[in-house]
Amino acid sequence: MALTIGVDIGGTKLMGGLVDDDGRILAQTLRPTPADDPDKVAETIADVVRELAHGHEVEAVGLGAAGFVDESRAFVRFAPHLAWREEPLRDKVAALVGLPVTVENDANAMAWAEARHGAGRGESHIVCVTVGTGIGGGIVLGGELYRGRWGMGAEMGHMQVVPRGRLCDCGNLGCWERYASGGALVEEARVIAAAEPHRAALLLDLAGGSPADIKGEDVTEAARRGDDAALTAFGSIGDWLGQGMADLAAVLDPGCFILGGGVSRAADLFIDQARRSFARALTGSGHRPVADIRLAELGAAAGLVGAAGLARRR
């Protein structure tokens, strides 16, 4: 059986795995990402590949990178959390490891893994929404990963949902991720806790008393224990997630949506609201099927499994 290696390169850590044809991880390893030095990133990837490949016949290497990857899948044009600028990642790593290398955006790699081995099995048209600090995405259409003309597709976190709305890291105003992400959850909770502390007693207690110190875990914990401000914040991101998915359905009409990312681990606190909001906002509702909204199944390893799978199909 042919094996490939997938490496998921995040802003803080770098996770590699030896993966078989069925998406099973046979071995796995983890390193800190030397985020400010592109050459050291390439060397760390090569170390990971050599470690995982030891004693195995490996066919190819797939890299999932948190950044804009060009259409030839050789360069990372730009990465918000790493020092990559027009970085020739594919050739740099290939020269170090002596194997064919492909580069893919990390959210795309995750979507591919979920489509093939996770919550999207059997579906041909899938929109994956990765809800973390921001919102990433991956799109599978007709059974193939969709990249766009220049490899820049599936950045749905940056659709504008509120004209002249909240400022986004991308430089624009009112992006979806400013209303429906983990970052938005914390912001909502802080605003409520500052304005109406009596609604956020538990939340403020967990955060040590100051609204500015509220973290995502605090909001989750407080919501599970019934804190009104925390529940309101989760309701708000559920609402916005549903609305944004309805906008995506108007354009893409997928068979299902898959929610992944760190915040989806607290999905029990917002997924009902997201489904209601989606069904209400879906255009042509009553004259069309309503797409499923599912939770990702593969967890934190989805990125490396997807990158390994895409290397196989290079």
Add this chain to the structure above:
Amino acid sequence: MALTIGVDIGGTKLMGGLVDDDGRILAQTLRPTPADDPDKVAETIADVVRELAHGHEVEAVGLGAAGFVDESRAFVRFAPHLAWREEPLRDKVAALVGLPVTVENDANAMAWAEARHGAGRGESHIVCVTVGTGIGGGIVLGGELYRGRWGMGAEMGHMQVVPRGRLCDCGNLGCWERYASGGALVEEARVIAAAEPHRAALLLDLAGGSPADIKGEDVTEAARRGDDAALTAFGSIGDWLGQGMADLAAVLDPGCFILGGGVSRAADLFIDQARRSFARALTGSGHRPVADIRLAELGAAAGLVGAAGLARRR
């Protein structure tokens, strides 16, 4: 050379054409649409086909229908301006004309014609935006018409762009077409003319004095002659068109956009504004190519040419 017939079925008129492999129209005919009687629509289509086929060898018939077409391209599930509800249009017409028939959404058919024979020649990833009373759309990805899982894709006129915004015919609030269509143009102009008649002297004069009587042609004519209210209304739809295209680019990253539909005949009055607004709102701007925004080239016959072309590829 193999010939096909395309028929574009609108709410008021039905246009048929005999079309060759290169998208050339060899013969053309026009009838009023008996919009309230589905059987009469089918009979009128059959009349048109018989007239056009006379003396020619015709391979297939393609129908472009203003409505939601199912994924098997046999049924029109629902049409806002005709009496179709789960209408088995494909089989009804095939039984009458004795030829293979395919049904496609009219905006999709138009997009296909522009992609193959019009403004999109040579591009693989195209988003067509049809600006009329509302906004329709068609999407070509990797050189193929994109339909979605259930044939309901490319309804981008119904993305929400303003939370709790203007009421749309689709039942939702704040849809893109309520801000960027010909209908929106007229509404903007009427509001300005009512509130600030001194800015709309020319426009009111053309409309006979009453804001409620302002029509699309009046706004165009007044804008060409420098009327401030009319120019402001065109500026507004240009702005919203650019913003919506930027939202679509975040998701689809197309190589070009094509603007068609009746309002695009006045494109000189808003396309610069649309391009500026698009470039400003595009996420990742500076790290990616900026897609072209082009005007449709095939005019009112695009729908039938596209339907005929799709019949050939059935």
